[in-house]
Amino acid sequence: MMGHFDYLAPKTLAEALGALQDRGSGAAVLAGGTDLLVQLKQRKRDLSCLISVGSLPELKGIRKTPDGMLSVGAATPLGEIVSAAGLSREAACLAEAARKVGSSQVRNLATLGGNLCNAAPSADTAPVLLVMEAGARIAGPGKERVVPLEHFFTGPGATVLQPGEILVAVEIPQAPAGFAASYIKHSVRRAMDIAFVGVAALMVPGADGAGAARVRIGLGAVSPTPMRARKAEAALEGQPFSVELAARAGEIAATECSPITDLRASAEYRREMVAVLTRRALVAAWESAQGGAAR
Amino acid sequence: MPDFSVVGRGVTRLDARAKARGETRYLGDMSLPGMLHGKILRSPHPHARIVGIDCRRALSLAGVKAVVTGRDLPPHKYGYLVQDELILARDLVRFAGEEVAAVAAVDEDTAQEALDLIRVEYEVLPAVFEMEDAMAEGAPRIHDVERNIASRVVINRGDVERGFQEAHLVMEDRFTTQSVHQGYLDPVSCITRWEDDGSLTIHGVTQAPFIQREVMAASIGLAPEQIRVIQPAAGGGFGGKLDQKVWVIAAVLARAAGKPVRLILSYEEELTAGRPRVPLVIDLKMGFARDGLIKAKDTGILADNGAYCSYGPGVISVASHRSDSLYRYPAVRCDAKLVYTNKTPTGAYRGFGNPQVHFAVESLIDRAAVELGIDPAEIRLRNAVQKGEVTIHGWVLKSCALDECIKQAMDASAWKEKRSRLGPGRGLGMACMVHVSSNRASYRPFDGASALVKLEGDGGAVLTCGEVDFGQGNFTAYAQMISEELGIRPDQVKVLPPDTSISTFGLGSSGSREIFIGGGAVRLAARDARRQLLNEASVLLGSSPDELEIEGGIVFPRGNREAGRSIAEVAREAVYRGRGLGILGRGTFDPGSELPDAGKYGNISGCYTFACHVAEVEVDPETGAVKVVDYVAAHDLGRAINPAGAEGQIEGGVAQGIGFTLSEELVSREGRILNHGLLDYRIPTPPDLPRIRPILVEEDDPVGPYGAKGLGEPPQNPVPAAIANAVYDAVGVQFRDLPMVPERVAAGLAGRSPKGRPGKGAA
């Protein structure tokens, strides 16, 4: 039993923004519903109006822009993102993370925008989008703005979205040539589970081939928001790559995060796993970059 | 082994087609005219006094037809073994989730809204959550019993002290197991309806219709016979649908509202206020001779009862001694205590105390084997009980294929090639088990079953009995037995689910008794029907019954099929000649078990089952993740009536065991369950499990129908130890606390070489 609310299904983004404005604080955007409807059923939220954005053309689909950017509509189901892995290497990286969310039934409903706007620290798509330095395109009463994803999350369940604003798309810039990325999710079950820790790594090999010119590390479920491990990145950049170095970067990443103890895992274990999995994600990305041509 | 034409063959389940089409009706698919919907208000506090309840606003909500509280009801007690519960709390609540009030309304939403309008004033009382604390001096008393000990079982047989003195090696350790939910997907539910004559009809799934109505009768002031239980299709049970207090609540709601009431628990209610497995703390000490023979065993058990007893006393009785009939024990001692705490009451789950204790015993034996330099399979073979023996508790083993199970599991798992020879982080582990196939102590007046087989004028048969199929497929096995005896096709047999006003008495689905006991009665009823059929045919055919044969639905004088008559014809004739009664076979079967004495000595079951499992695991030494990559389960089941069904029992039981071992746990803090959904209560999903490989070890039991024994509970018993022993083989550390979630395993491994081979370590 979800309580009583109104339901609006606007036909355009402008209509949706208007409705959101009109309905005020009791209104919420409904995309896939896999988080929101559960929260309503569990009576964690009490809303007077749901505004469905699932069929807004402005929020749908995955496309490459002329400048090489990959633009993913916020209301694109994760299942569609998984299927679009072949579109580009950036799309493949996002697909790898998206396929680790829930189950196929959940992914057919859940949207990328929902995964991000729900702002769970453990959101599986977040670390990989962080390392790809994606931006969040946001529409509101005024003009659209683009916020780097790193600044999109403000706390557990909280984002920069202001009342009346809607996440329209996630924009992934073209990654440097030769890059490779990886995402490791650690959970008890192989599906239908929440990550204890999620680690994404992106590496761009340097000209000499011995080390990485660019390294980015994204962490999930180990701080109030998904985060970049910048000190660990810095420890790797420009250095000859080795497993030992990756392990050292993992140790640094473990000091950068601020995990909590909850039902699923202790803070200590999460921190240890950040060290282990960061190393593994880096090694995987590095190896993938080395065999990049084949992939 | 004799060969049968239908028994032991691949016969499709009778209900498979309807289930595959979505046509099967479970309780939630049913409704009655004028039916209302019930909901339960539960206590948010683990221990509190109810100062007052104000239902006025709820009652005045449009659509609400009844609101009931404990004070509206006579103070009758409810409980299967110990009557320590009220239908709805009156003055005290003893766990977070206890039923305080109930509402019946025109729909579920209205009932939910009404719950929100009930105001309950509580005075919170000191609560106690740990067993040691509950038994301490001055601890809050949860019920009026000394030190909150609800029940105690003490066993002392043979000279334990001498055994330890003579032992070459004495091993001692503490093992703990957690609370897990039965995890059926079809939640507990019922529709209750009061009839004009003051009797009560309940549509609902229980594993034991006749027992459940006996248990609930007194609590609502009826005789058991005034309660009619009609069973719809059942979506799993696994012990969790033995104790159905929800039915009583729905009954009082229906009485107050004057309308039928349907009540279906939410999954959150299932996980917070069901009757999950009793968690045990097991202090185990075992002595071994140099050659690995067991000299003595001493066990101390603390069992977390939660706030009410449910099946707890039965569970600790099983935990105290059932595993002792697996090996030749010269001396055993056990002191098991069931302790009240302010937590969700615990109860029956597949294995009934046996998986928990097997985890401890089979783990410790593995460590002893390594310590003594004996192969773990060999130490088991040396101690294994044999057919013809009487075990330490007086169990008579008329059949026993434990040796054969061990050998076949070794072969199938490539034990000799792989044990301790796999690469780093990989290991193989073994565990065995013993179980009963009925339990004289569970219902003292009768440990048997009964059945009626009616022959129809179309040549088919209808079976009625008090037994239950909640998904395991025993009804199809029954049809095979009837088909075997009567020479008709299995799909010509209809098996009616129990209706206590029509079916003959039965104990239902518990104690792994449905094939062995229920099947025993069905076979005899079918034989009785066959005898009557031959008598009737002999009149029609003019030859004596012993000259007649039945084949392909035709009864004929031996060697002269052309002269025969169809079974349909004979059955129809019999109806007229028998003035309507026709051919009605009656069967009753009692396995000749005996009620054990106060010290638990006595041949409690009609037969005993054995198994040997081998797990192969991969351990990630850094993350602590354990993956079961292969699993072999060899079961001594006497004879498989339906091989695919038997395999299915093993595969499902092992899967539940893997969940119990690696991922499932009801986590509570201050008495409140934190993981009250199936996202964080982690039942294994398909990618979490290997392709489990069952092995059916068939050696006929002389008592069971066609040689068959029970198989319901056994497959879960050895799983935790098999996996723990495999992890031990893989990384040299044995884990003694369930579940072995990654964090726990990683902590246990910290500072230890992942390549280490089994040593003396334990974590």
Added chain:
Amino acid sequence: MKKPITLNVNGESHRLEVPVHRTLVDVLRDDLGLTGTKKGCDMGECGACTVLLDGKAVNSCLVLAVQADGRQVTTIEGLAVNGKLDRLQETFIEHGAIQCGFCTPGMILSAKALLAENAKPTETEVREGLAGNLCRCTGYVKIVEAVLAASGSPDQAGSPEQKEKD
């Protein structure tokens, strides 16, 4: 708040007026009498309520009925054509993949969606494809066999007939 909607279920069009907070599973079961879709956890965590929405498997407890307005819904009742069972229904029956049957409709629909996308999946792909459907009775062994058998994938285990000879 109520809304008029049109649900196309199993090829049949239904015009309904539904409260906007009602989920698809409840409307299918209570308003259309299609009780083959099972309601287990009601939180999208067990998969018993799986139906196909425009050909994709979804948890019908996580879809508002109004969100399904104008879309194609396939439930277990719509799988057999003129009384002839779908190949998956047949293999589930033949392989003993059904015990209590409560997960079966959702499981078969997930398998249907899987095979539509991947006609010859490997065993691993089948397990991943069914990851959102819990079964507590079978350990998934015979379910996976049934799906592989329906697909004709080379990964399939022995047919039931072959196994009997073992």
